[in-house]
Amino acid sequence: MPDRIQRKMPERQSEETIESEVVESDRPATDDLDDLLDEIDEILEENAEDFVRSYVQKGGE
Amino acid sequence: MAVPKVCGIETEYGILVRGAENNPVTASALLINAYTGAVEDQVAFDLIAEDPRRDARSPDPLDPYEFDPELEYVPVNAVLTNGARYYVDHAHPEMSTPEVRSPLEAVIWDRAGEEIIRESIDAAQRLVPDGAELLIHKNNSDGKGNSYGCHENYLVDRSLPFGKVISAVMAHFVTRQIFAGSGKVGCEFPGMSSDAVDYQISQRADFFEEEVGLETTVRRPIVNTRDEPHCDASRYRRLHVIAGDANMCEVATFLKVASTAMLLSAVEDNPDLEMPALANPVRAITQVSHDPSLAAAIQAFDGTTIRAIDVQWQLFDIARTWFEQTGGEAVGESDCALALSHWERILTGLEHDPLTVADSVDWIAKHRLISAYAERHQLKPGAAALRAIDLQYHDMRRQKGLASRCGLMTLATDEQVRKAITSPPDTTRAFFRGRCIERFPDEVLAANWDSMVFDLGADPLRRVPMDDPLRGTAELVANVLANSATARELVAALAEPNE
Numbered sequence: 001m002p003d004r005i006q007r008k009m010p011e012r013q014s015e016e017t018i019e020s021e022v023v024e025s026d027r028p029a030t031d032d033l034d035d036l037l038d039e040i041d042e043i044l045e046e047n048a049e050d051f052v053r054s055y056v057q058k059g060g061e
Numbered sequence: 062m063a064v065p066k067v068c069g070i071e072t073e074y075g076i077l078v079r080g081a082e083n084n085p086v087t088a089s090a091l092l093i094n095a096y097t098g099a100v101e102d103q104v105a106f107d108l109i110a111e112d113p114r115r116d117a118r119s120p121d122p123l124d125p126y127e128f129d130p131e132l133e134y135v136p137v138n139a140v141l142t143n144g145a146r147y148y149v150d151h152a153h154p155e156m157s158t159p160e161v162r163s164p165l166e167a168v169i170w171d172r173a174g175e176e177i178i179r180e181s182i183d184a185a186q187r188l189v190p191d192g193a194e195l196l197i198h199k200n201n202s203d204g205k206g207n208s209y210g211c212h213e214n215y216l217v218d219r220s221l222p223f224g225k226v227i228s229a230v231m232a233h234f235v236t237r238q239i240f241a242g243s244g245k246v247g248c249e250f251p252g253m254s255s256d257a258v259d260y261q262i263s264q265r266a267d268f269f270e271e272e273v274g275l276e277t278t279v280r281r282p283i284v285n286t287r288d289e290p291h292c293d294a295s296r297y298r299r300l301h302v303i304a305g306d307a308n309m310c311e312v313a314t315f316l317k318v319a320s321t322a323m324l325l326s327a328v329e330d331n332p333d334l335e336m337p338a339l340a341n342p343v344r345a346i347t348q349v350s351h352d353p354s355l356a357a358a359i360q361a362f363d364g365t366t367i368r369a370i371d372v373q374w375q376l377f378d379i380a381r382t383w384f385e386q387t388g389g390e391a392v393g394e395s396d397c398a399l400a401l402s403h404w405e406r407i408l409t410g411l412e413h414d415p416l417t418v419a420d421s422v423d424w425i426a427k428h429r430l431i432s433a434y435a436e437r438h439q440l441k442p443g444a445a446a447l448r449a450i451d452l453q454y455h456d457m458r459r460q461k462g463l464a465s466r467c468g469l470m471t472l473a474t475d476e477q478v479r480k481a482i483t484s485p486p487d488t489t490r491a492f493f494r495g496r497c498i499e500r501f502p503d504e505v506l507a508a509n510w511d512s513m514v515f516d517l518g519a520d521p522l523r524r525v526p527m528d529d530p531l532r533g534t535a536e537l538v539a540n541v542l543a544n545s546a547t548a549r550e551l552v553a554a555l556a557e558p559n560e
């Protein structure tokens with residue numbers, strides 16, 4: 001779970017502590033995403049248009 | 062009192078043949094026969110006794126001339142040693158998990174079903190002509206207005222009035238898609254153009270036209286009234302759920318089943334429990350789906366507007382309260398604790414940064430791929446490549462499927478899944494069914510959900526009833542099975558007063 005510390009903006013001079021808002025990113029790293037995109041480039045149906053057009057199913061439940 | 066939430070998942074898979082005649086019925090039959098021919102003799106399944114027209118809202122079956130019964134034409138119907146049913150349904154291969162006692166086991170046997178499909182593809186590929194390819198997808202639509210289902214089943218106390226069942230789940234079925242939806246490029250809502258929506262949350266939302274109803278292939282209802290309990294109808298109801306997407310992500314499958322099981326249990330334990338109610342569920346299910354920003358305002362029954370995530374927080378609170386008050390035994394204490402933890406984590410993630418839960422929510426994982434790919438190649442929202450990614454996310458071929466490459470969180474171990482391919486769960490009647498098929502395949506004439514029929518040779522056929530999903534477990538019958546060298550001995554031993 002990411003640690004979250006709320007930023008409180010003091011409206012007047014006071015002794016309220018200003019804490020910076022830190023949101024730890026739990027997002028999968030961008031490098032992984034680039035690798036994944038490379039992989040998709042490799043294995044995605046070559047003729048996407050034909051594939052998508054030909055993908056027809058009978059209705060089921 | 063909440064009855065134990067015995068449950069199961071039935072998945073209709075998409076099927077396509079390339080490089081040869083594309084007949085989905087024969088291809089489905091080939092797929093299943095390739096598996097069962099390779100692995101075990103096929104055991105038949107009786108279609109007896111129960112009437113799919115029986116509607117939960119009325120005590121008497123409908124007049125047969127009022128509308129056509131949806132009787133299945135089932136060219137291939139196999140019951141497997143893990144207690145699952147693997148068959149052809151409406152031109153799709155369908156895998157129904159055995160009955161399981163807990164949501165986590167539903168995930169394990171659902172995953173086992175996927176592996177069986179993959180083994181079937183490998184086996185079938187050896188049988189098709191050179192150059193022909195069999196494509197199988199765990200999805201719910203072809204993008205052209207044709208949809209097929211991933212259904213869930215839950216054991217419910219018969220004494221709970223059906224109206225209470227409806228109000229227990231309606232708002233949940235409309236809104237749970239925010240964590241259980243599998244995403245879709247484009248739109249299939251009748252009357253809207255395909256590119257009216259760039260990307261939506263649910264595969265199935267566009268296809269729901271009624272709140273409550275008996276049908277499953279047209280005029281689909283959010284709450285299905287099918288009343289075929291496949292067990293003692295005086296004690297139990299089987300709630301048959303058609304309003305869900307097929308999931309690739311185990312956490313999504315788990316939470317989908319666990320959350321629904323908990324909400325049903327909560328209402329069973331307290332029928333007067335006030336549940337969130339929506340003014341127009343049919344309208345809302347599409348509104349929610351068409352807005353991946355999760356901001357869609359739907360109308361609550363009291364006239365106020367609310368977001369799907371707000372409804373889910375209310376349902377989460379109801380489930381959590383029920384768990385705290387009862388210990389969650391009906392669903393399983395550890396399953397409840399795990400589900401509540403994921404549910405809270407995912408809702409929190411959805412509120413603040415959906416990409417943080419891309420490893421737990423299919424529609425987000427898929428959206429992440431599609432957005433990034435579109436950006437890399439400068440593609441417009443409805444581009445063919447993006448629709449292809451949408452489909453290929455669900456591709457069951459190991460070398461082509463995209464979901465397995467997304468780093469999705471898993472809950473089942475490889476060992477649990479491997480075992481579940483051939484072994485039934487221990488804690489439901491699926492144990493008895495699966496073990497009989499494994500031990501006595503030549504003598505089992507038919508294996509149904511609620512009975513086994515043995516052919517002992519010269520004698521008349523012997524039917525062993527299995528009216529209670531909670532009997533026929535390992536605890537109750539493992540010994541008698543182990544001590545029976547033949548089916549004849551087994552049937553004789555079961556006929557004795559003390560099992």
